[in-house]
Amino acid sequence: MIIRARTVVTMDGPPIDNGAVALSGNKVVDVGKFDEIKTRNGGEIVDLGERALLPGLINAHCHLDYTCLRGEISPQKSFTDWIRAINAKKAKLSSKDYLTSIDEGFAEAKRFGTTAIANLTAFPELVSQITSPIRTWWFAELIDVRAPERANEIVDLAIESLKSAQNWGLAPHALFTASKDLYRHCEEVAPQKNIVLTTHLAESREEMEMFHEGSGPLYEFLKRIGRPMDDCGNETPLELFLGASGGRGLPRWIVAHLNEIAESDFELLERSKRQFHVVHSPRSHAYFKHSRFPFERLHSLGFNICLGTDSLASNDSLSLFAEMRAFQRSEPGISPDEILKMVTVNPAMALNQENTLGRIRPGFCADLIAIQSSEHDNPFEHIVQFDASIDWMVVNGKM
Numbered sequence: 001m002i003i004r005a006r007t008v009v010t011m012d013g014p015p016i017d018n019g020a021v022a023l024s025g026n027k028v029v030d031v032g033k034f035d036e037i038k039t040r041n042g043g044e045i046v047d048l049g050e051r052a053l054l055p056g057l058i059n060a061h062c063h064l065d066y067t068c069l070r071g072e073i074s075p076q077k078s079f080t081d082w083i084r085a086i087n088a089k090k091a092k093l094s095s096k097d098y099l100t101s102i103d104e105g106f107a108e109a110k111r112f113g114t115t116a117i118a119n120l121t122a123f124p125e126l127v128s129q130i131t132s133p134i135r136t137w138w139f140a141e142l143i144d145v146r147a148p149e150r151a152n153e154i155v156d157l158a159i160e161s162l163k164s165a166q167n168w169g170l171a172p173h174a175l176f177t178a179s180k181d182l183y184r185h186c187e188e189v190a191p192q193k194n195i196v197l198t199t200h201l202a203e204s205r206e207e208m209e210m211f212h213e214g215s216g217p218l219y220e221f222l223k224r225i226g227r228p229m230d231d232c233g234n235e236t237p238l239e240l241f242l243g244a245s246g247g248r249g250l251p252r253w254i255v256a257h258l259n260e261i262a263e264s265d266f267e268l269l270e271r272s273k274r275q276f277h278v279v280h281s282p283r284s285h286a287y288f289k290h291s292r293f294p295f296e297r298l299h300s301l302g303f304n305i306c307l308g309t310d311s312l313a314s315n316d317s318l319s320l321f322a323e324m325r326a327f328q329r330s331e332p333g334i335s336p337d338e339i340l341k342m343v344t345v346n347p348a349m350a351l352n353q354e355n356t357l358g359r360i361r362p363g364f365c366a367d368l369i370a371i372q373s374s375e376h377d378n379p380f381e382h383i384v385q386f387d388a389s390i391d392w393m394v395v396n397g398k399m
């Protein structure tokens, strides 16, 4: 099959006017000018007219469990209050509610042009009941704050639940809810199973206060529920994370947030040259009024930075286009093609899929979307500004 469009944005070279992509099964086999593609390849021609064709978008951080909580929790005075509020909402939800929530989340993500998603779920045992309409990395979100002695067992049970999933990984929730042993066990398992790991790190001022100062609302809240607090009052969250991970496994980590980085943390990163992947969620970040995300500094240290929507408990849609625009408002100096990389090429690399996803290139997966074209001079700017539903998509070669 040949798909022709007014512009093909491959993310693998300059956009191609009057371009085309040849597909065979679930793979891209050729891409270039329509005339050349037509001579080199046979099959049915689908003409998308004036539309722009681009790689499907990849959401690097999401929790579809909470799609049903859109608009349910108003911004709270503190991050700790928000945790209390979402816990109260979660207590009222059943497995059936979560299944519906996840299905609705998939439908919405797809409507906004997302063809692959890194989705954290607190309920890995439900995954075998779900058929995902897009490419999904299921990350089991793991918490052992009330039972740190069960860390290994919690990890192993989650792995067992995810065995039917095509793509999966593990997500120790955060340093304040998952023990060092739990992180360590995930790191041991990751190379054996060849999986990616993800976690929330240095998200809020309260997390920094808890670990570095040994005080504050998050510290008090967790102490009250019985968390051992002997790792508090000394190191920053980043120092603790780097200490817990030992370093070798770092390239497998996709770290969400990283808003609270001390000057000493930057020095540590610079000195140690240690890197992992980072996900920023601009609209969820704005909802929480977190400290400014240090994009420029992390970028100049060479970190691979992606965008994600986070959950609808702190965001109002699963649109990565809206996420790109929110990012552009806070970082107006970053070019729109760099921003588009943050939802295509960069998350593909974070998921260890840099040779299969994120670009339109022969041999890559046929995950494509099309959007209405405009007279915009810069096709990348046009894509970032796109503010509608997607009406044409191919996922894994299927229209």
Ligand SMILES: [Zn+2]
Residues within 6 Å of the ligand: 061, 062, 063, 200, 256, 310, 311
């Ligand atoms: Zn999250």
